[in-house]
Amino acid sequence: MTHIHTEEHFSGSEIVRDIVIGMSDGLTVPFALAAGLTGASQGNSVIVTAGLAEIVAGSIAMGLGGYLAGKTEIEHYVSELKREYLEVEMYPEKEKQEVREVFEEYGLSKESTEAIVNELSLDKDKWVKFMMRYELGLDQPNINRAHHSALAIGLSYVVGGIVPLSPYFSFFTDNPNDGFAYSCYVTAICLFAFGFFKTKIIGQPPLMGAFKTLFIGAIAAGSAYIIARLISG
Amino acid sequence: MTHIHTEEHFSGSEIVRDIVIGMSDGLTVPFALAAGLTGASQGNSVIVTAGLAEIVAGSIAMGLGGYLAGKTEIEHYVSELKREYLEVEMYPEKEKQEVREVFEEYGLSKESTEAIVNELSLDKDKWVKFMMRYELGLDQPNINRAHHSALAIGLSYVVGGIVPLSPYFSFFTDNPNDGFAYSCYVTAICLFAFGFFKTKIIGQPPLMGAFKTLFIGAIAAGSAYIIARLISG
Numbered sequence: 001m002t003h004i005h006t007e008e009h010f011s012g013s014e015i016v017r018d019i020v021i022g023m024s025d026g027l028t029v030p031f032a033l034a035a036g037l038t039g040a041s042q043g044n045s046v047i048v049t050a051g052l053a054e055i056v057a058g059s060i061a062m063g064l065g066g067y068l069a070g071k072t073e074i075e076h077y078v079s080e081l082k083r084e085y086l087e088v089e090m091y092p093e094k095e096k097q098e099v100r101e102v103f104e105e106y107g108l109s110k111e112s113t114e115a116i117v118n119e120l121s122l123d124k125d126k127w128v129k130f131m132m133r134y135e136l137g138l139d140q141p142n143i144n145r146a147h148h149s150a151l152a153i154g155l156s157y158v159v160g161g162i163v164p165l166s167p168y169f170s171f172f173t174d175n176p177n178d179g180f181a182y183s184c185y186v187t188a189i190c191l192f193a194f195g196f197f198k199t200k201i202i203g204q205p206p207l208m209g210a211f212k213t214l215f216i217g218a219i220a221a222g223s224a225y226i227i228a229r230l231i232s233g
Numbered sequence: 234m235t236h237i238h239t240e241e242h243f244s245g246s247e248i249v250r251d252i253v254i255g256m257s258d259g260l261t262v263p264f265a266l267a268a269g270l271t272g273a274s275q276g277n278s279v280i281v282t283a284g285l286a287e288i289v290a291g292s293i294a295m296g297l298g299g300y301l302a303g304k305t306e307i308e309h310y311v312s313e314l315k316r317e318y319l320e321v322e323m324y325p326e327k328e329k330q331e332v333r334e335v336f337e338e339y340g341l342s343k344e345s346t347e348a349i350v351n352e353l354s355l356d357k358d359k360w361v362k363f364m365m366r367y368e369l370g371l372d373q374p375n376i377n378r379a380h381h382s383a384l385a386i387g388l389s390y391v392v393g394g395i396v397p398l399s400p401y402f403s404f405f406t407d408n409p410n411d412g413f414a415y416s417c418y419v420t421a422i423c424l425f426a427f428g429f430f431k432t433k434i435i436g437q438p439p440l441m442g443a444f445k446t447l448f449i450g451a452i453a454a455g456s457a458y459i460i461a462r463l464i465s466g
Contacts (some may be wrong), residue, residue: 001252002348012268012420017369018305022430024295027289028294028298029290029294030285031290032286032289032290032293032294033283033286033287036282036283036284036285036286036287036288036290037286038283039286040282042279042282042283045465046275046279046283048274048464049273049275049464049465050270050279050283050461052269052458052460052461053265053266053268053269053270053272053273053457053458053461054266054287054457056265056456056457056460057261057264057266057269057453057457058262058455060265060375060456061258061265061449063260064449064453065258065261065449066349068445068449072432072435072442072445073439075437076435076436076437079436079437081311105348105354105362106353106362106363107352108349108352108358109352111346111348112345112349113351115342115344115348116336116341116345116349118289119341119342119345120339120341123340126338126340126399127339127381129339134367139370144308158310167343177259185419199305199446199465202305202309203309203312204305204308204309204312209305212301212305215428216293216297216301219293219297220289220290220291221290222296222449223293223312224286224287224289224290226287227286227288227289228282228283228286231281231282231285232278233283
């Protein structure tokens with residue numbers, strides 16, 4: 001029961017982490033793009049069009065990219081697994097030597113190491129599982145997890161991106177500078193809040209994380225603003 | 234000597250991987266944004282301004298974000314290391330039980346497991362190192378590596394982003410549709426080539442990877458184009 005509970009807890013916080021990653025990236029780049037276009041004296045309709053095009057492109061690149069990367073990871077794992085089974089079958093002595101090397105690092109005695117090697121080699125499945133995990137550092141990827149992760153990141157990017165863009169929508173204001181001011185305001189609050197939760201999740205000081213996330217957004221938006229202003233100057 | 238050679242080889246391919254990641258993202262999003270703005274019948278100067286603002290914002294978000302994430306990872310490792318030393322000191326029996334659990338998974342006998350536990354607990358440094366690696370799955374992060382990685386990804390994003398944007402530059406053409414046509418052409422070639430190398434590096438069928446990368450770029454750009462066209466009516 002404890003084990004099941006831990007797994008559930010972990011998977012829940014992973015989804016939260018994906019949402020936070022997608023959302024804080026979504027907050028940063030569209031915010032900075034809109035700021036840049038305000039700096040280049042573009043009207044609100046251009047800012048909104050460019051912003052939405054960026055959100056669509058960015059979320060697809062992140063989401064679909066993540067989905068296909070997840071599938072590639074599975075294929076990689078399966079091909080390595082096949083190779084490891086083959087090696088255990090064909091070159092058992094070489095593979096035993098690799099197990100020895102894993103344990104030599106931790107200063108185990110020759111006797112204990114030999115005992116481990118011999119016991120491990122009795123069960124090919126467990127032996128291969130051990131090699132995958134401790135020699136190659138590969139964990140069995142969870143394909144559903146990869147898909148959910150891609151979806152969560154992509155959708156959160158859209159939701160995050162709408163926040164800095166919404167103040168430029170025509171039913172709020174027609175003035176890009178007003179849109180920019182409100183965009184700074186709501187985005188700063190959201191970046192701070194997401195930075196806070198993002199760092200809290202990994203068990204780091206959350207206030208420091210909140211300032212870091214806000215700082216990245218400010219640097220990105222400030223630089224985009226200056227560059228766009230210089231070009232259109 | 235073999236060991237040193239392997240490390241060098243690994244670090245070299247990691248930098249290549251970072252460059253390829255940054256560049257294929259840089260190719261995709263600015264390409265799709267420019268396509269979207271062409272769909273919204275914007276002039277070349279707006280497309281170039283928005284594109285450059287996006288490249289600046291995206292590379293900073295990726296680069297600076299990666300840099301700070303690397304620093305956070307170090308802090309996380311150091312705090313876990315401290316906690317593990319404390320636990321080994323204060324609750325050695327609990328930590329010994331955790332070592333047992335690691336090996337029980339692989340069906341080792343009680344005797345071998347006890348021998349490992351007893352030998353490991355003789356040297357606190359190696360014991361903690363073992364717990365970090367096999368219980369928590371944490372490798373000592375390389376801070377220089379994280380910084381180089383952030384820099385490589387950020388700069389490659391800039392280089393990659395310039396490719397799809399350059400056909401819209403005023404010394405090439407003033408016509409957005411011409412810019413778009415050339416942009417599709419050069420970006421498709423680059424996405425295909427980078428997809429090819431990206432998949433070759435991880436040892437997967439490279440032609441399949443080339444088509445996948447091209448596919449993501451096409452979907453992202455096509456969607457951005459349609460959305461922007463719908464908004465601009």
